[in-house]
Amino acid sequence: MSESSQKISRRDFFKASGLIAAGAVGGGAVLGGLRKARAAAVPVKPWDSKFSACDMCFNKCGLIARVEDGVVTKLDPNSKFLKSRGMLCARGNAGIDQVYDPDRLKYPLLRVGERGEGKWKRISWDEALDLAAQKMEAVRKDYLPCGHLFSAGTDLHSQFVGRFAEVYGSFNVTSHESLCLVSNNRAFLDTFGEVPFADVLNSKYIVMAGANRFEALVTPDSIDLMTAMRENGCKLVTLDPRYTKTAALSDEWYPVKPGTDMAFMLALAHVIIGEKLYDPQWVEEKTYGLEQLAEHVKQYTPGFAADQCGIPAEAIARIARELAEAAPAAMIYPGRRSSDYEDSTQIRRSFAIVNGLLGNWDRPGGLLAARVVGLKGVPYEAPWYDENHEDRIDADKVPMMFEHEGSFLLTRDAVLAEDPYAIRGWFIYKTNPMATVPNRKKTIEMMNKMDFVTVVDIAMSDTAWYADLVLPSQSYLERYDPCSGLQGSSACACVVKRDPVIEPLYESRSLFDVMKGIANRMELGEYFDFTIPEYREKQLRELPGAEKILDRDGVYYNPSKVYGIYDGRIYKTLSKKIELYNQRYEQMGIDPLPVYTVPTKVPANRFRLVVGRNALVTQGSTANNALLHQLLPTNTLWINPNAAKKFNITDGDLVEVSSSVGRQEIKAEVTDRIREDTVYMLSGFNTLSTRQHLAHGNGASIAEILEGGYDTVTGNAALHTTFVTVTRKVA
């Protein structure tokens, strides 16, 4: 305090002495003299400008770091970056406080107390890597290679966790995706043969359900949506139990009853087929199963859907007609986070089917196939481990899990049950299951099952807090990253990379260096015998000149085909067409057409707890950001005024929210922006880790309260199936 104010007064002093001199020269015209002084040219800041890509969420928006004396002083958008339309959001701008967070991990730490007790010993990197290698070797020896679990979040270095796991011999790898988007991906993949991108910019009519694009920012979709609406006259219809900012800016909003979106979509199909609003020739040529679909949706009249969703039947029928009128430059927006119900894959299938029926595919304003980026993989031959078990620990629990993403919830249950085998080692990079997976107590149990847990992160997340060994990783501005290919819908298909814009802080190392260090100690060094720039050269081998362009512009564009990608190409489905009716599902005993199930009724005196996003939050990684904290100091529980009245709750009251697995205290935000039967809070707050000084003991942890249901097709978490009581705390 005294040091900084001293500095300021000293600077002020020099400035003032100059002015006083100017004033003296001016003589009688005192103010005139001063005015001359202040008209002096603005000093040009001596900053270096360096390209990078943001890492505050998964989008990887292009940025330019302004660096002064080795310190990043500002992050600006890269105006040449089409995917993000030359913007940087609040979180992107606040990246600076993630890098310079005083709570950042600074050196390797070894747990010396009980798990979660917060007692740590600083050790050297050599000690840390020796220990990690030794413990991983022990787990491999005692429990087979597949007895070690690896979890990695969305990060350009995460591929090295996957590579390490494979050469170590474990196929038990989980990503964050089974807490997020796998249901949606499954549904669209099983309809179109691939996961599409939305040409929002050129769309004329968008139905958005289960997505909140003006708060959960996805580039370019969020920005293109506004351009489409304000410049191109696109209509936006939003279904959401909350009056989100997306709802507020929509042309129409319906507070849909949670869990009933499928009824709405099937009713759209009912009207579209009943009134023959589709292009029969296109449907005949490109799709499979119209007849079955027509038969199937007969029962789902707008009246039926209206009873289920609480949206008037006339509105549903009108929306169906308007959507069909705008098709194929129209869409049911696919959304992203689809971890909500036990039948989420089927819910999202109903979205995909309406798009298929209307031919909103491979043409402007509809859904688009992935474009060619041209980046190549860097293959390696992993050793084979005969002694391993046959399959993943979470295998065979659900029929259509993505093998390479796994199911976190099923893995956790299997680890706890040691069924079909034991897992005793866990390596975690840049993902924070303690904050993001439902039922935090169960995740702690999972931690307790482990002989040794290693966490590599930039912050002492709750997951790190429960680990044995915590290794400080470099932030995105301090390291070399492999290239990444990005799909930007009709805006672009592009390649990005990251070079360090500042020297690594403290003793931090990149995940790649950590993996390499451990591999070298386990006779696996040959698989990491390269540098990131060398790795990038291999990735870019079929894009000559791309590296130079990346250095010049911070991004490389592949001018590949945008529309008509499927002209003369077969679809990767059994029928080789867009499958309204899924043949593979039929063979596997899964409903080939989505069958509507009435969601469990909210029990009396309880609420359905829903999750959702805000443009200032990225799950469990932003609540300790000092800049974002100033705009969003805590989380609150949204509760409708009528419900609040019933439970004698007034705005700002402290309430206890409790489910069958946990309880938390939080301030109530009484607002009509939510249905009466539903409550909502943001994730990421109230960390157990005391080394997150802005997030610890602040607000409530949603992970503590959410129960652990899952999508029965993919094993994706079902985050909207928890019922809670809300009780006012008596002061």
Place this chain on the structure above:
Amino acid sequence: MAQQLAMIIDASKCIDCKGCMIACKVANNVPEDQWRNWIKGESGMSRPGKHNGTTKFQPGACMHCDKPTCVEACPTGATYKDEMTGEVVIDESLCIGCGNCIPACPYGARFRNATKRKADKCNYCPERRAQGLLPACVDTCPTKARVFGDINDPDSEAGRLFLKNKEQLTRVAARTETKPNMFYIGDPGPRDWGGEAVTPASMIAMKEAAPFIKGIVGLSGLGVLAMLGRQLIAGSDTDHKENDDV
């Protein structure tokens, strides 16, 4: 013609993401919990069904007014209207941190910078402009709801928007007319929040003494130097008691 730097805002494009607020804060090193800019939200009830896009989020900041009441309230001339650019400028080296200008702005655009103890507000990022960059809030805005430039220059983006939308440009009117240079295209969203400019009585008295104004200004200029010196001495004293913002 002299410039008039201004902002043309399309409030209907604002998604209330707060990118502009964090960008400004970082670019200008604005202290914790103080802000040079804002987004005001509509507090209207949520209504299911068709609502014709009535909700607006309204980005704003210092409006660099043509009739800046803050300039009148400043005893030292630290705040002035730059005749070349049309900006309302604070010369920090002249500001004594008296706080008179803060209630004099009917838009609440000014505050006393907690670190510098001087008046602070949006200055359109001169350091950035000197390097050919846009003000931080404009540069970062996802939907480009904020457009900055010289509205007297028909070739600039701001000038083009200014001319094109001349008929439908609106301003957020405060109870005191200050002729702001922050223009909104069409409905600006919340309109009724602007207050009344409160100028300290002593400054009004000074204005009334018009025949002697030159002398007084001259004297006050000398006074400025004295007060500046006092502020410096006080400023380096760590237990200096800070005046509360009004």
